[in-house]
Amino acid sequence: MGTLEQGKDSANGVINHNKPLSLKILQFLLLFLGLGIGFSILSMCMLRFAQVQNVLPMVQSRIQPCYQETNGIENWIRPPSNLHHSMNDTELLWRASFVPQRKNWPFKRTPKIAFMFLARGPLPLAPLWERFFKGNEELYSIYIHNLPSYKSDFPASSVFHGRQIPSQVAEWGKMSVIDAERRLLANALVDISNEWFVLLSEACIPLHNFSVVYRYLSESRHSFVGVFDDPRPVGRGRYNKKMLPEVKISQWRKGSQWFEVNRKLAIDIVKDEVYYPKFKLFCKPACYADEHYFPTMLHIQSPHLLANRGLTLVDWSRGGAHPATFGKADVTDQLLKKLTEGHGTCVYNNQTTSLCVLFARKFSPSALDPLLKHSSKYLGF
Ligand SMILES: *[C@@H]1O[C@H](CO)[C@@H](O)[C@H](O)[C@H]1NC(C)=O
Ligand SMILES: *[C@@H]1O[C@H](CO)[C@@H](O)[C@H](O)[C@H]1NC(C)=O
Ligand SMILES: *[C@@H]1O[C@H](CO)[C@@H](O)[C@H](O)[C@H]1NC(C)=O
Numbered sequence: 410m411g412t413l414e415q416g417k418d419s420a421n422g423v424i425n426h427n428k429p430l431s432l433k434i435l436q437f438l439l440l441f442l443g444l445g446i447g448f449s450i451l452s453m454c455m456l457r458f459a460q461v462q463n464v465l466p467m468v469q470s471r472i473q474p475c476y477q478e479t480n481g482i483e484n485w486i487r488p489p490s491n492l493h494h495s496m497n498d499t500e501l502l503w504r505a506s507f508v509p510q511r512k513n514w515p516f517k518r519t520p521k522i523a524f525m526f527l528a529r530g531p532l533p534l535a536p537l538w539e540r541f542f543k544g545n546e547e548l549y550s551i552y553i554h555n556l557p558s559y560k561s562d563f564p565a566s567s568v569f570h571g572r573q574i575p576s577q578v579a580e581w582g583k584m585s586v587i588d589a590e591r592r593l594l595a596n597a598l599v600d601i602s603n604e605w606f607v608l609l610s611e612a613c614i615p616l617h618n619f620s621v622v623y624r625y626l627s628e629s630r631h632s633f634v635g636v637f638d639d640p641r642p643v644g645r646g647r648y649n650k651k652m653l654p655e656v657k658i659s660q661w662r663k664g665s666q667w668f669e670v671n672r673k674l675a676i677d678i679v680k681d682e683v684y685y686p687k688f689k690l691f692c693k694p695a696c697y698a699d700e701h702y703f704p705t706m707l708h709i710q711s712p713h714l715l716a717n718r719g720l721t722l723v724d725w726s727r728g729g730a731h732p733a734t735f736g737k738a739d740v741t742d743q744l745l746k747k748l749t750e751g752h753g754t755c756v757y758n759n760q761t762t763s764l765c766v767l768f769a770r771k772f773s774p775s776a777l778d779p780l781l782k783h784s785s786k787y788l789g790f
Pocket of ligand 3: 759
């Protein structure tokens with residue numbers, strides 16, 4: 410009760426005007442003490458931040474800390490120690506378009522697959538992917554593009570920890586999705602070891618183990634982009650004559666958004682200043698840039714490098730504008746058998762094969778448990 414009264418009095422300034430000088434000095438000192446404590450806490454936080462941002466990833470990838478930095482070749486080989494950067498898109502695309510011109514690498518380069526997740530928020534199927542990646546640490550890297558408002562909270566032990574790239578809002582069907590995909594490619598290109606670039610969503614799963622996927626991509630002479638000439642209104646009907654002379658209607662192509670490209674095509678995409686402005690101006694809904702820009706541009710520039718098919722299986726059998734989503738009840742032995750076995754045949758390096766897809770979508774978060782339960786039997790990991 411007494412303390413309460415005292416507090417109230419001083420708050421009202423009752424004892425203030427007959428306060429001795431020494432008390433005022435004491436108050437002053439206390440203020441400084443408070444400020445000092447505030448600063449200590451702030452600097453501790455900043456130290457923690459620096460550890461999370463720099464020191465930890467460095468320890469993980471066994472890279473020298475900055476104070477030992479040399480001007481040697483390692484500066485050009487090692488991936489950035491963290492994915493945060495302050496470049497805007499113009500700067501990032503410019504940086505990512507740098508290409509070595511000599512054929513011989515002056516160091517041992519182990520080519521990696523960049524798995525690029527174009528997601529809105531969390532990755533509910535992450536535990537399945539963790540299992541897929543396990544044991545192949547030297548052979549892949551991961552990049553995640555989220556809504557900028559979403560902050561991921563993967564634990565430090567997760568392969569997804571700290572793999573979020575600086576992102577912006579991407580609206581489905583609009584050019585901002587292309588921007589997000591180019592942002593993913595550009596961030597991945599900065600790591601000189603990335604050789605193959607796979608675009609995935611949070612609803613995708615791998616259908617085979619990592620070694621099968623790695624061999625399939627690394628031994629292919631083609632990149633897996635679906636590219637076809639669709640005469641219907643939903644194909645050629647979306648073409649706009651104002652794209653001439655860069656894009657003729659006979660060159661207009663359509664394909665699925667979920668692509669796999671090699672380093673050469675990834676660079677062609679980030680460096681494109683010819684087709685991008687045309688699509689930005691003249692491919693707006695009901696023209697969906699994500700179904701036309703990459704297929705058309707790559708078909709015009711490098712038709713011989715394309716497999717003309719994607720690697721991601723989507724179930725359109727239920728009809729409608731959106732593919733079927735598999736939930737808990739759908740993931741049965743039967744479905745997994747069907748997904749991993751029967752897709753007819755396709756051409757791979759000029760030979761007929763029955764291994765035609767490596768990934769499948771769409772799977773809802775509830776599918777995770779049955780997927781984990783069956784993964785070793787059907788998916789091979
Ligand atoms: C990025 O910054 C540069 C330099 O300030 C500017 O010229 C460019 O327009 C910016 N690009 C974007 C996409 O904001
Ligand atoms: C991956 O799957 C293939 C084919 O199912 C199998 O032959 C191979 O042993 C598996 N590799 C690993 C590392 O599990
Ligand atoms: C691909 O296969 C066809 C027929 O089997 C053959 O005529 C052609 O030369 C092959 N092309 C390459 C590049 O091997």
